[in-house]
Amino acid sequence: MEEVDNIIIHSLRSIGCELDDELTNLKQFSTEVIVATIVKCIKFIKNEVELPSTLPPGMSARFRIGASLANHIQDMGYNGEIGYQTFLYSNETEIRKVFMFLVEKLPKDTTQTSDEPIGASVLLQRAIAAKLHQQMTSPWTPHYLKDRGITWRGKPPSWQREGAACMYNYNSQHLSRPEGLTDLTRKIPKEIRNYYSTSLPFVTNQCRHHRDTFASVIESNTAEVAKQQEWENEWNHSGLASRLSKQEFIDKKKSKIQKMIADRLRQDAKRDSSGTSSLSDLQQVMAAISSRAKTDARTKGSRFAHSEKLLFSKDEDASLAQMSGEIPTKDTEEEQQRKREEEMQSLRDELGELTSKLESLELEIKKFSATQQQLEESINTENRQIDDKESSYNVKKKTMDLLPDAENNIVKLQGVVETSTQRLVTLANKWETHRAPLIQQYRELKSLTSQKESEAQKKLAEIRAFREKMKEVADEVRYKEDLQKQLQSEYERMAKDVNRSAYTRKILEIVANIKKQKQEIDKVLVDTKLIQKEINSLSGKLDRTFTVTDELIFRDAKKDEAVKKAYRFLAALHENCELLISTVEETGVIMREIRDLEDQIENESGKKVLANLEKITQDYQEMKKENSVLMSKLKQKQ
Amino acid sequence: MADLEEATELLKKCDVNEVSKLTHLVASRLCTKKSISFETYSKKWTLEEWWIVTSYLEDTLTKSAKNRLSKDEILNMLSPLADEYKQSIMEVLSVRNDDLHQHLVSKTTHVSQNVLTDFDWQMKLIMSSDKLSSIHEPLLNLDLQTKDANNQGQVVSLELNKDDLKKLITSLDGASKAVQQLST
Numbered sequence: 114m115e116e117v118d119n120i121i122i123h124s125l126r127s128i129g130c131e132l133d134d135e136l137t138n139l140k141q142f143s144t145e146v147i148v149a150t151i152v153k154c155i156k157f158i159k160n161e162v163e164l165p166s167t168l169p170p171g172m173s174a175r176f177r178i179g180a181s182l183a184n185h186i187q188d189m190g191y192n193g194e195i196g197y198q199t200f201l202y203s204n205e206t207e208i209r210k211v212f213m214f215l216v217e218k219l220p221k222d223t224t225q226t227s228d229e230p231i232g233a234s235v236l237l238q239r240a241i242a243a244k245l246h247q248q249m250t251s252p253w254t255p256h257y258l259k260d261r262g263i264t265w266r267g268k269p270p271s272w273q274r275e276g277a278a279c280m281y282n283y284n285s286q287h288l289s290r291p292e293g294l295t296d297l298t299r300k301i302p303k304e305i306r307n308y309y310s311t312s313l314p315f316v317t318n319q320c321r322h323h324r325d326t327f328a329s330v331i332e333s334n335t336a337e338v339a340k341q342q343e344w345e346n347e348w349n350h351s352g353l354a355s356r357l358s359k360q361e362f363i364d365k366k367k368s369k370i371q372k373m374i375a376d377r378l379r380q381d382a383k384r385d386s387s388g389t390s391s392l393s394d395l396q397q398v399m400a401a402i403s404s405r406a407k408t409d410a411r412t413k414g415s416r417f418a419h420s421e422k423l424l425f426s427k428d429e430d431a432s433l434a435q436m437s438g439e440i441p442t443k444d445t446e447e448e449q450q451r452k453r454e455e456e457m458q459s460l461r462d463e464l465g466e467l468t469s470k471l472e473s474l475e476l477e478i479k480k481f482s483a484t485q486q487q488l489e490e491s492i493n494t495e496n497r498q499i500d501d502k503e504s505s506y507n508v509k510k511k512t513m514d515l516l517p518d519a520e521n522n523i524v525k526l527q528g529v530v531e532t533s534t535q536r537l538v539t540l541a542n543k544w545e546t547h548r549a550p551l552i553q554q555y556r557e558l559k560s561l562t563s564q565k566e567s568e569a570q571k572k573l574a575e576i577r578a579f580r581e582k583m584k585e586v587a588d589e590v591r592y593k594e595d596l597q598k599q600l601q602s603e604y605e606r607m608a609k610d611v612n613r614s615a616y617t618r619k620i621l622e623i624v625a626n627i628k629k630q631k632q633e634i635d636k637v638l639v640d641t642k643l644i645q646k647e648i649n650s651l652s653g654k655l656d657r658t659f660t661v662t663d664e665l666i667f668r669d670a671k672k673d674e675a676v677k678k679a680y681r682f683l684a685a686l687h688e689n690c691e692l693l694i695s696t697v698e699e700t701g702v703i704m705r706e707i708r709d710l711e712d713q714i715e716n717e718s719g720k721k722v723l724a725n726l727e728k729i730t731q732d733y734q735e736m737k738k739e740n741s742v743l744m745s746k747l748k749q750k751q
Numbered sequence: 752m753a754d755l756e757e758a759t760e761l762l763k764k765c766d767v768n769e770v771s772k773l774t775h776l777v778a779s780r781l782c783t784k785k786s787i788s789f790e791t792y793s794k795k796w797t798l799e800e801w802w803i804v805t806s807y808l809e810d811t812l813t814k815s816a817k818n819r820l821s822k823d824e825i826l827n828m829l830s831p832l833a834d835e836y837k838q839s840i841m842e843v844l845s846v847r848n849d850d851l852h853q854h855l856v857s858k859t860t861h862v863s864q865n866v867l868t869d870f871d872w873q874m875k876l877i878m879s880s881d882k883l884s885s886i887h888e889p890l891l892n893l894d895l896q897t898k899d900a901n902n903q904g905q906v907v908s909l910e911l912n913k914d915d916l917k918k919l920i921t922s923l924d925g926a927s928k929a930v931q932q933l934s935t
Contacts, residue, residue, distance in 0.1 A: 238887070241878065282894060282906075283871040286783055289850065304842040312775040321785045 116619050121212045125150050128157050128219060139209050144168065147208060148178065148200055154215040155185050172736045175201060186211065189218055201732075202725040248275065284325050285332035288316055349580060659687055757800075758807035759831045764795045771839040777808045778847040782854045808840075815844055816851035868904070869896040891916055 118138040179197030262279040669676040895907040
């Protein structure tokens with residue numbers, strides 16, 4: 114029974130009953146403890162039960178609690194006998210039965226959840242809930258007790274952040290750090306080494322605000338990782354296929370991009386120069402014009418320079434006039450206003466004029482440049498024509514020179530033509546002789562290269578496959594590591610439930626014991642059966658011998674008186690013997706009864722009847738007292 | 752020009768090591784906008800002189816980094832200084848030239864008026880509201896730090912749920928594709 118008690122006590126502790134460590138079996142449970150634990154169990158099984166967890170002092174209240182507890186347990190489906198007396202005047206076996214029933218009924222979800230792997234979202238939710246609970250329960254503290262919102266408290270104390278007062282943006286900045294120090298074979302230039310050792314500030318000092326340091330470090334690290342990944346990706350995709358070394362590939366890409374940018378810039382520049390006068394273009398044009406105007410002003414005195422001069426001088430005149438006008442006359446404000454407006458109007462008109470002039474000038478410039486281009490083109494074509502004509506003229510001149518001595522010249526020319534054809538033929542022959550082996554070689558080389566190409570392709574495919582495999586294996590390793598971690602944590606969580614293995618071992622032992630006992634019982638049964646058989650056969654033998662002797666003696670008894678006597682003795686003997694057997698049987702039955710009774714006595718004495726009786730009488734007295742007190746109160750009220 | 756002469760005069764108050772250190776600091780300031788404390792130099796120069804000196808150094812550094820000047824050109828630019836000073840500033844320039852150039856390039860390669868300088872995000876999980884006891888909807892707080900043509904910073908804050916974030920990402924993808932098409 115001790116194992117059962119242990120299991121019960123363990124599960125009671127696991128649902129949060131406060132039991133003394135010394136309690137090891139149910140016999141030691143006092144009434145208070147029993148009631149408290151049963152109330153806890155019932156509350157655990159049915160959530161919405163209103164029961165006091167401690168025994169009230171009043172006897173009638175106690176009785177009521179006992180009755181309601183019994184009711185609850187019967188509602189749950191308890192079959193055995195139960196009543197208020199089960200709890201108040203406890204007896205070990207009944208209480209054990211009740212506890213076993215309750216422990217079986219306890220919800221198993223707490224153990225189930227620990228068996229199943231918990232989802233990440235649930236874990237997160239729980240963590241949040243726990244944190245919130247902790248923060249809700251902890252008292253408010255003024256801000257000067259928190260260094261940037263961080264405090265050390267709670268139960269058990271831990272670092273935590275409270276409030277949002279000290280939040281700031283996660284800004285990152287470029288950090289510079291010494292590079293190339295790991296490679297000892299490469300020499301670092303003296304100036305750079307000097308810079309690293311004397312002037313380069315620590316990473317913690319490089320940011321504008323110290324709080325950005327963390328973000329910057331993380332950012333630079335992530336950037337490095339991302340760069341590496343991107344590079345890996347690209348190298349796998351297009352880098353390997355190009356069959357260049359890494360450095361070459363990088364250089365090629367760089368030059369490609371630079372070329373692209375340059376092309377784009379050139380295009381844009383062309384578009385800018387060809388027209389589409391935007392605002393910035395206008396500004397540039399104006400600046401160019403003004404600079405040219407300044408340089409040209411002295412030599413030529415163009416209209417533009419004049420106008421510019423005019424503008425400036427007028428401005429100065431106007432301001433002078435304004436100044437001079439203001440001081441001596443001191444006109445009324447209205448007049449001044451009018452004057453100013455007039456001036457403004459005139460200036461505006463001038464400005465309009467000038468801008469229109471400027472526009473017309475621009476148009477002219479454009480026209481001029483267009484005509485210039487046209488002219489340049491025509492010059493080019495003319496030049497080309499001149500060249501053509503010159504060459505044709507030369508040919509014609511030669512033919513004209515040859516004309517007078519025509520026949521000789523024709524013969525000469527034919528000779529030249531023949532020799533040249535002959536030479537051509539010999540050259541062709543020579544070429545043929547050279548060509549054949551060359552072509553042979555070329556073909557061989559071609560086939561070789563194609564072979565090499567295909568091999569390289571194969572190797573590339575292999576490399577790619579290997580890389581993929583590598584990645585897969587790495588992924589798998591990572592996944593397995595995660596799994597291992599999870600299982601490890603689960604295992605650690607499970608290890609707290611020490612009793613589990615002990616229980617199973619004990620259960621196995623008990624089962625083995627029971628098997629042994631069963632075997633023994635079987636043996637005893639076989640023995641008793643044997644004995645029964647023997648008894649039966651003996652009694653049959655006895656009967657048979659008795660009837661045989663009875664008949665023999667009865668036959669002789671008619672003739673002889675002595676035999677008659679003997680017959681009578683025999684009958685008496687038989688009777689007596691039967692009586693003896695029956696008495697023996699009776700004593701056996703009585704012995705059994707006695708044993709049963711003894712067992713019963715033991716049982717009853719186990720039920721603490723005497724103590725309970727005393728308790729009951731005490732409680733009865735108390736109840737009587739309470740009743741009398743109540744009666745007296747009632748009387749007083751009346 | 753007067754400033755230049757003044758600055759060269761003022762620089763003579765320092766020894767060579769200090770000049771190189773100061774030049775490094777000015778270079779860092781150009782790159783990261785981390786301020787230099789005037790306190791350490793307050794004994795040598797008045798505030799006005801300090802400004803002259805630092806702005807002179809800044810000018811020199813930017814000029815050389817901007818135009819990628821050769822060694823001779825830089826030496827020519829620093830001609831009023833003594834040789835050792837020249838040498839020390841040269842050294843600093845040779846080390847920091849790339850950094851400065853990078854910084855200047857990134858400062859001027861803006862596509863539009865308003866440019867994104869940095870961004871920051873926070874994940875938030877709504878546990879519940881006054882109507883629903885459990886919602887469990889994640890929300891993203893996205894802060895876009897932009898800068899306009901006048902170097903005026905501005906923070907644009909967005910609160911996005913899952914769908915909004917997906918929409919934003921697809922539109923950004925589209926934009927990136929458009930840029931890539933433009934560049935090829």
